[in-house]
Amino acid sequence: MMTIFDFEKPINELESAIAELRQLAAEKGLDRSREIAELEAQRERLLKQIFAHLRPWDKVLLARHPKRPYALDYIRLMCEQFLELHGDRLGFNDPAIVGGLAKLGGYKLVIVGQQKGRDLKERQKRNFGMAKPEGYRKAMRLFRLAEKFRLPVLTLVDTPAADPGVESEARGISESIAQSMLTMFELTVPTVAVILGEGGSGGAIALAAANRVLMLEHAIYSVIPPEGCAAILYRDPNKAPQAADALQLTADSALQLGLIDLVIPEPLGAAHRDPQTTALSVRSAVLQQLDELSRLEPDALREQRYQRFRHIGVYEVAQ
Amino acid sequence: MMTIFDFEKPINELESAIAELRQLAAEKGLDRSREIAELEAQRERLLKQIFAHLRPWDKVLLARHPKRPYALDYIRLMCEQFLELHGDRLGFNDPAIVGGLAKLGGYKLVIVGQQKGRDLKERQKRNFGMAKPEGYRKAMRLFRLAEKFRLPVLTLVDTPAADPGVESEARGISESIAQSMLTMFELTVPTVAVILGEGGSGGAIALAAANRVLMLEHAIYSVIPPEGCAAILYRDPNKAPQAADALQLTADSALQLGLIDLVIPEPLGAAHRDPQTTALSVRSAVLQQLDELSRLEPDALREQRYQRFRHIGVYEVAQ
Amino acid sequence: MQRRGAAQANSEQWVQCAKCKKILFRPDFERAMRVCSHCGHHHRLRARERILLTVDPNSFEETDADLRPADPLSFPEYADKLRKGAAASGETEAIITGVAALSGYEIVIGAMDFGFMGGSMGSVVGEKVARCFERGAERRLPVILFCASGGARMQEGLISLMQMAKTTAAVSRLHRAGMPYLAVFTDPTMAGVLASFASLADVILAEPSALVGFAGQRVAAQASPGKPPANFQTAEFQHEHGMIDLIVPRRQIRPTLAYLLEMLLPVEARTR
Amino acid sequence: MQRRGAAQANSEQWVQCAKCKKILFRPDFERAMRVCSHCGHHHRLRARERILLTVDPNSFEETDADLRPADPLSFPEYADKLRKGAAASGETEAIITGVAALSGYEIVIGAMDFGFMGGSMGSVVGEKVARCFERGAERRLPVILFCASGGARMQEGLISLMQMAKTTAAVSRLHRAGMPYLAVFTDPTMAGVLASFASLADVILAEPSALVGFAGQRVAAQASPGKPPANFQTAEFQHEHGMIDLIVPRRQIRPTLAYLLEMLLPVEARTR
Numbered sequence A, B: 001m002m003t004i005f006d007f008e009k010p011i012n013e014l015e016s017a018i019a020e021l022r023q024l025a026a027e028k029g030l031d032r033s034r035e036i037a038e039l040e041a042q043r044e045r046l047l048k049q050i051f052a053h054l055r056p057w058d059k060v061l062l063a064r065h066p067k068r069p070y071a072l073d074y075i076r077l078m079c080e081q082f083l084e085l086h087g088d089r090l091g092f093n094d095p096a097i098v099g100g101l102a103k104l105g106g107y108k109l110v111i112v113g114q115q116k117g118r119d120l121k122e123r124q125k126r127n128f129g130m131a132k133p134e135g136y137r138k139a140m141r142l143f144r145l146a147e148k149f150r151l152p153v154l155t156l157v158d159t160p161a162a163d164p165g166v167e168s169e170a171r172g173i174s175e176s177i178a179q180s181m182l183t184m185f186e187l188t189v190p191t192v193a194v195i196l197g198e199g200g201s202g203g204a205i206a207l208a209a210a211n212r213v214l215m216l217e218h219a220i221y222s223v224i225p226p227e228g229c230a231a232i233l234y235r236d237p238n239k240a241p242q243a244a245d246a247l248q249l250t251a252d253s254a255l256q257l258g259l260i261d262l263v264i265p266e267p268l269g270a271a272h273r274d275p276q277t278t279a280l281s282v283r284s285a286v287l288q289q290l291d292e293l294s295r296l297e298p299d300a301l302r303e304q305r306y307q308r309f310r311h312i313g314v315y316e317v318a319q
Numbered sequence C, D: 001m002q003r004r005g006a007a008q009a010n011s012e013q014w015v016q017c018a019k020c021k022k023i024l025f026r027p028d029f030e031r032a033m034r035v036c037s038h039c040g041h042h043h044r045l046r047a048r049e050r051i052l053l054t055v056d057p058n059s060f061e062e063t064d065a066d067l068r069p070a071d072p073l074s075f076p077e078y079a080d081k082l083r084k085g086a087a088a089s090g091e092t093e094a095i096i097t098g099v100a101a102l103s104g105y106e107i108v109i110g111a112m113d114f115g116f117m118g119g120s121m122g123s124v125v126g127e128k129v130a131r132c133f134e135r136g137a138e139r140r141l142p143v144i145l146f147c148a149s150g151g152a153r154m155q156e157g158l159i160s161l162m163q164m165a166k167t168t169a170a171v172s173r174l175h176r177a178g179m180p181y182l183a184v185f186t187d188p189t190m191a192g193v194l195a196s197f198a199s200l201a202d203v204i205l206a207e208p209s210a211l212v213g214f215a216g217q218r219v220a221a222q223a224s225p226g227k228p229p230a231n232f233q234t235a236e237f238q239h240e241h242g243m244i245d246l247i248v249p250r251r252q253i254r255p256t257l258a259y260l261l262e263m264l265l266p267v268e269a270r271t272r
């Protein structure tokens, strides 16, 4: 399945042309490299042009792009080794949250991430990346494992929202989100969160109460899906693009508002055009944060995390 | 519903006769007090005679007696005040385990107990006192509350077994029992367990990893129900009385084996003939233990509990 | 009592029950703390009323009353909504906080006001809640919060989502100080508030039939096969599912809180 | 391979798979660690075999081999059962413990022997397990336990029930020392062992299709409405229900344990 957004169409047309030319050249043994180079230059110019003027809504589409790399893709591309661990030890094992023990550039660490599915079957299995209470409880179990064995924690956030279904409500989805944040605030090991794609409200912040919060360039982070916001604000879910503007849900906005620590650049054309390069950017950004955080004592790590979130908020003080 | 055991029959006949005589006297206005006193003396002699020679199997029947007081009866009769708290904060609230905040003779404490039902409807609701994983997780939540607020813990054990059903298995009944014991071992507040009726294997020990373990005189405490033991040992569940002998499951045996700390005497004729007096005996036994334990420092309490269980076991050492 | 027309019901003397529609004599209704004497329906209370009904007479001292909402994203219609919320509630934000005495115990207390923008949590609510927990930790006082909220305040965008983390962090301070935190869920306690500080109390009480849940009812139903149970997202549903200790009628809230304070506070707890 | 008669199958050279009944060439079968090359069935291993297949060559030093079961209740037939268990397993009790190296890491290791009275836990098993955790805590070594047990040993009555508490208490010592505890559930891991130290490991592995559960299958089915799922009380069922981290084929157990040690042990962990 291919999903081509409006703004991606001309690029995709060029890419088809390049591919055709290449095949032709190979079949006929002709040298078409000059033509190809020219088309590629054209593609590059076009990409630059388009990506220089992305609207927030374009970012929403990119963050949800079905070819965008997911948590396990990053883990595979970034880590020297990874062993997935399973289960909340309370009766459930939520496939929407993955986690385990990884080696990353000299660090041993615990990784916990939200995982969407690539094909229809996996998407259903992983509930489209919408974690249930047991997902957050699995995460907490792994956070506590990290604390016990003094391992840093990396969380990879990519979820439209926590699962809103009746079963999740019955098993305490709200409590699990709150407890997950609380557990993260109690840790005395370094913690880094990366918003990979969709940072969907409570479902995302549950895993993002970290010492450092990074965002990929085209990821979004929002208190409400733009569609939901549009339905409330304009009584029209189709006005999601306007709502996306109003919500300031892009990585740049979050950085400007002082809510995240770093924007990790994506390759030209976004992560799905070059997952390998994107993963390496994430890797080096994470390693840099870990290098910095590793200098702090356990109590200082907890305190830094506390202060980091404690001072978020914009209000006035009456005279 | 009345359940009259064989050995209780003659007593019950006498009690019926006394009741009849009383009614007659009241109706006709006659003085039958001498006859009544004589019958009561006879009843007393008979009770003494019978209760002097109870076999382990008789104790099994007494421990399971449908009129035996249950945890909430003791709480009502013993405590100045009690507020029940509910829920495991993980999606469930198991009625087979009750717990809350109580005042008991100057102490503020957390009480957790297993609760059977009195009538058919309540029995089903309370699953015959067989706790599910969520019951033990509710207990753990209350244990942690006690630890946080430095409150002593009293557990009241009365269960045929932990719930063995498919759902309990799916939600981790074994893990919940193990974690409940572990949580009790980690506490640094005084803990006292009283086996009120049936101390049914893993379901019971889950709540009995305490600094002091007391048993009511006619309670039982066993690694396996005598029926199950008989089925294995004699291939005949009807030989449960013999199995009860072999298992040494009475309070006296447990005390002799050094596995419990104190046997709390029951009124003549067992707890169900005088719940009030029994509850007061339990109360004063518990208060005495709490007085003793309150002199220990937090770490010493944990250490005493550790050593108490650590040295249980009978084995030989080869030359 | 006879059923009367709405016009008459809205008079000074009479009030109509929002649930059973019976007409009630206002002085009786107020004396019953706005619980309908016919059907038991618990009508919403203003935050300030709630606090005054809960604490010892004349003991409440408001804190942080000088915090005012800003409009950091210049969000459409937000300024207007703030004005309307202030007019409707008579308050400057969706929570009132302070210190007070309850049954003689010195406490930190907060109550949310659904009348101010649905009790939604933006920067001011987050800040005042966080200060409650910090004040409790520093001064070694218990914290009691009455929740009433539709969730995070969309109009402050990601900043309001962050208030979930901020208030949760503050809870961890109080926890480490070993001071009790008691929450009371009133109608409604939802979404971003339920999924942060509200669910983290040591003991959780709720008023009967209060709406308590994560997602909107329609979203929840759409996301699930089958029909939600009849009591879905009520306090009673959450109680059955282990998330609430006790459903407590309004009249009993105060004595229940007093008992909990007596039980959980150390003997040397400050009283006044 | 042709199917052969049972008589021939029991010869030195050939062995029959307990599950698919195929006849296997014994040297191949042993090299495959008794995993059937046809159906993948994991045949039970003796405790001592298990340890030798797991640890670095010549690194195993047995501990507490001098503990012998007593018969504290003079329980019917117990003395006889102990004799038979010893004869059947070649061991004096249902667990072997010791210290060893695994991938160079110094470890405390134990393996239960189902051949000795169904791997049941009485005083000796409880004592040896407790000493494993205490040794790990004192010497700051990780503990690895292979579980194989039907549960508590009925023949020691309440004393054997107490071993659940005793081993759990010992786990708490290791936890506080911050040393890793890894458990491997092999066929079967049941009842009193599963409901005590086995379930408390930091990471839990299991062999494919191992029976893992609390009550007997019949008891569980009787206690429940409806039919249990087809994989009820298998390692796979427990994995689906979040109680087991990974199902690991026998061949992969050793490298998986080595990776876990590397990950969870501090850098300065003792190696040899």
Ligand SMILES: [Zn+2]
Pocket (backbone or CB within 6 Å): C017, C018, C019, C020, C021, C022, C036, C037, C038, C039, C040, C041
């Ligand atoms: Zn009404």
Ligand SMILES: [Zn+2]
Pocket (backbone or CB within 6 Å): D017, D018, D019, D020, D021, D022, D036, D037, D038, D039, D040, D041
């Ligand atoms: Zn086979």
